[in-house]
Amino acid sequence: MSTGIEISLGEVAAALALVAVAVVVSLYVRADLERDIGIAVVRSFIQLTAIGYVIQLIFDEDSLLLVFALIAVMVAFSTYTARSRAAKVPGATLPLALGLALAAVATLGLVVALGIFEPEARFLVPVGGMVVGNAMTASAVALNRLGDEFEDGRGRIEAALALGANAREAALPAVRRSLRSGTITLVDSTKTTGLIFFPGTMVGMLLAGADPIDAVRLQLILLYVLLGSVAISALVSTSLAYRGFFTSEHQLRE
């Protein structure tokens, strides 16, 4: 599976030509995007280069402890990022952190236990990064929706409480809709994969000269792992986060 492919900084710089096109388009239609495009280019260069060196270091050391440390840092950053999308959810930090951590541990544990990947840094780091990244998006979208549900649907939730529903029963329809909105993007893109778009791992492997069937199989494994991790993180974070809206006496907080 491993194939050598060498990229020079010059080639990376040449790819900026298309960014220039984007900037020209933005200026032409006055979309006011050029500043954001500039920031995106600079940040992606710095962040990816830095993580490239970190990954290089971890691969060289090949220490599982370092792998765990890196994934823990990813979970922490993802929690922090998702937290801002879930601003309307009281006490969202812990549900997010638990959801993301559980998604990472469960999916990486499973792929290692099933023998799909060796417990080595060169497999666990990239898979962990993908899992945490996708889980973060799903949890952030789900909790963002949960915040809206409790803001807009307060009357319906309290009407259920007034009927004698406990907090969980009153929140269930909102939790269900939030969970769905967190996971539906990945579910939909998984449905259309190969028809409408080629996923990143497959593209990377094909570019690196891998056998297409190998590329497809690895991509399938990753898609399934991602589906699982996204479901776990969105489920855990919404199932815990709704409690923040209620008191212990099944009352909605003001």
Next chain:
Amino acid sequence: MLFELNDVCLARDEHQVLDHLSARVPEGATAIVGPSGSGKSSLLRLLNRLADPDSGEIRYRGRPIAERDVLELRREVMLVPQLPALIEGTVGDNLDFAARLACRETIDAGAALRSAGLDTVFAERDAARLSVGEQQRVMLARALAVEPSVLLLDEPTSALDGEATATVEEALVGLRRRSDLSLVIVTHDQGQAERLADQQIRIERSVQGLAT
């Protein structure tokens, strides 16, 4: 005595909603009247513990409500909110939802609908497609389906036109005749209070409690 309120205070957003309120609500049909903003709806929400007072005590049939299991209390003392808020699905689904919460295997959906002034064919109708007046009556039917001992009604007709108001009032008058059900009705409409209730409690803005 159905409810006794002793020196109840409630503040919200630094605004004193109820200021040392004391009142007694007897069994039967009682209307709580007063201008808007006087804390009538807030008071109603205290009676089945959708909220708790900051201080003071509320007793339900002689016992402090804070001592009761809150979910059990709400199934016995059921509040129907001012605006209809049904779950997705048919009217029947809504009645089943209420039955499930009350851990009842079977309910008499037809009787509940009739008590609320609705025809039994409503059970099959999509709740979201009903008029506001019909939805409000389904809210009433949903509460009646689990046979509460007390119904707390928050401005039951405020969202309705004249004709729908008359139908809901007719249903409430029918319920009032039932000796096993007490009603506490919050309304800003003095005429409605007289039509529906045996006694009235008047709350004035930030004035100490009230009289029958």
